[in-house]
Amino acid sequence: MSLIFILALALCAFAFILLIGWPLVAALARLAASTISASILATLAGPAAASTGSDLLTALTPSLLDLAGVALTALIGLATVRFQRWTGIQIEARHREALHSAIMTAARVAVAQGLTREVATEFVAAYARSSVPDALKRLSPSSETMDALVRSKLLEVRGR
DSSP states (O other): OOHHHHHHHHHHHHHHHHHHOHHHHHHTHHHHHHHHHHHHHHHHHHHHHHHHTOOHHHHHHHHHHHHHHHHHHHHHHHHHHHHHHHHHHHHHHHHHHHHHHHHHHHHHHHHHHTOOHHHHHHHHHHHHHHHOHHHHHHHOOOHHHHHHHHHHHHHHHHTO
C-alpha cells in the first residue's frame, strides 16, 4: 500500500464525515486526530526511514491500515445510527400528521352534522381510533392528550 492510497482513504473518510453532518465530526474528533497523527508520523518517517535504511514505513503500514479500517467501521456504524434516528423521526411525523388529519376530517363531519360537543368529541375520537390505529399505537397519546387534541380541532373547525 502506498502512502497516497492511505491519504486518499483518509480523505474519503473525512468527506463522508462532512456528508453525514457536523455532530459526527465532534464525536469523532479524537479518532480523526489519532488517524491524522499516524498519517503525519508515517509521512515524516518515510524520508527518515529511507535515509537510515530501516523499513519503518513498511513496518507501520499494516498498523495504519488497521487503524483506517477501525475508523471506517466506526464511521459506518455512526452513520447507520444517525440514519435510523432520522427515519424514525420521519415515521413519527407521518403518524402525527395522519392522526391530525383524521381528527380534522371527523371534526368537520361532526360540525357539519350539528352534533353536540360531547357527542362530537366521542364521534371524533372513535373515528380517529378506527381510521389511524397504527398512528395511535406508535404515538400512544394519553386519553387526556387525545381529548384535548379532539376538543381543540373541534373548536378550530367551529371557529371557521
